[in-house]
Amino acid sequence: MRFRLFLLLFVSTGFANFAFAHDAADLGNLVNSLAPILLIMVVFYFLLIRPQQKRAKAHQEMISLLEKGDEIVLQCGIIGKIAKIEEAFLSLEIAEGTRVRVKRDGIADLFGKKADKIEKKTE
Structure with missing residues (x-):
């Protein structure tokens, strides 16, 4: 039934x-x-x-925990340091004096010291 x-x-x-x-x-x-x-x-x-x-x-x-000064890798492979954080976009310094605006969706991963710290915590 x-x-x-x-x-x-x-x-x-x-x-x-x-x-x-x-x-x-x-x-x-x-x-x-x-x-x-x-x-x-x-x-x-x-x-x-x-x-x-x-x-x-x-x-x-x-992505929600990103702060000014963090180094990140974009999906296209560009590595840079966050200079300014906005609601949907970031200002990324990819070379001294060279800044680009990128959408948060374009971030692939963290890079540098902070990424190493996070990887050690997860292991």
């Missing part, structure tokens, strides 16, 4: 009609055919989606 409610709520009406119209053996075949798909979905979640969410959360935390 519970499985029939599950079919009504979560499976398309075609599968639900199939389950009600046939006997229990056919219903078992339906479950056996859906099991590999569900297993693949669970494996994708734990091997791909969940680690990516963890990395994104850690990156967002790192």
Whole structure:
């Protein structure tokens, strides 16, 4: 009975009609055919989606903790020191007297002493 409610709520009406119209053996075949798909979905979640969410959360935390004077690496590979922090942009000094404005989304990682300190804490 519970499985029939599950079919009504979560499976398309075609599968639900199939389950009600046939006997229990056919219903078992339906479950056996859906099991590999569900297993693949669970494996994708734990091997791909969940680690990516963890990395994104850690990156967002790192961006929120940036301060003036921190050295960072942009996604394009440019390394510079933060000269000014605004809401969505940073002023980055890439050479003496040369500043560029970059969007916070373009930051790949920390660089230099602060990055070394953070890596030691996580180990």
